[in-house]
Amino acid sequence: MVEEWSVPGWAVVAAAAALLALLVLLLVLAVSGARARSRARTELAAARAETDGLRERLDALERRVAAPAAPTRTEEFVITRAGEPEPELDEARRAPAVPAPLFADLVLRESVVQAASLAAGVRRALAPEVRNRIRFEVRREIRRSRKQRRADLRAARRDWEARRRGTLDEGSAA
Template sequence: MQQWSVPGWAVVGVVAAVVVVAGACLLLTVSLRRERARTAQALARAEADAAALRTQLSGIEQELAASQQVGRQVEDREYVITRLGEEAEVRVPQGPAAPVVPAPVFADLVLRETAVQTGAFVAGLRRALSPEVRHRIRFEMRREVKRARKQRKTERRTAVREWQARQRAGVDLDESAA
């Protein structure tokens, strides 16, 4: 009979660990394949959507080009606003100066622009009121106050020294004149 130098529980533990690692690798492989299949499907759907949007966009561009050619013509005049103070003749454009946008489209544009500006303002306000910024402002204000105090103190000392020197010079002048 042969004796092993390794205890039996250690061998069983190592075998169990190898089985667990192999099972985990198998599960990871299966889940990776499923995820790759889902990703491929999502990519195919995205490409199909992009192609549909491209065709829709080209159709809209063609309709727009056709309506501009048939309907209105936009003036290609340049307006210079740098001749301030000159007497110039008043020009009245012949025909519409700009294309007319339908009311719903105009309202949509205005609302979008307002929403974007409001969002930017709120984000800036949120950032400006964040604790880090308030702390930095407080720190800089303290530093500036200290600097201003130092400056005033230095200027006061200089002014007092000059005044005292003038006083001494005035007293010296009075004594020498007498």
């Protein structure tokens, strides 16, 4: 029997080397995948243990917070005493009563004082010096307003004439 190959020898060796490299690569990938899975399992177990520890701490905190429940008040706290019957006032705490003649005297005296102060104010307001000062201020204000009105009128005329000249200049330029 004749051993003749239809494929050159170096091609067979190259194919075998490529196959061997592929097998080594697959083996490396399988080992690294197994290590990664092992590491992931370890981290998952650590995370679960940490979660369990946190859950226990949370339960302990909830028990501690829930344990000393605040006592409930049965009566409401009220700022005012509105709606309650008034306590009886004893004679010492009551306001002193003023007899009628004394009350009338106090009222008349107060009314007379108010009327006198009003009369003094009116007399001072109608004094000749005050009336002259008022007359002077009114005249000065009238003069100022007339002067201002004239100045406004002059400014309006100047503006109107400037516009009119502007329209005439435009008409002659066209």
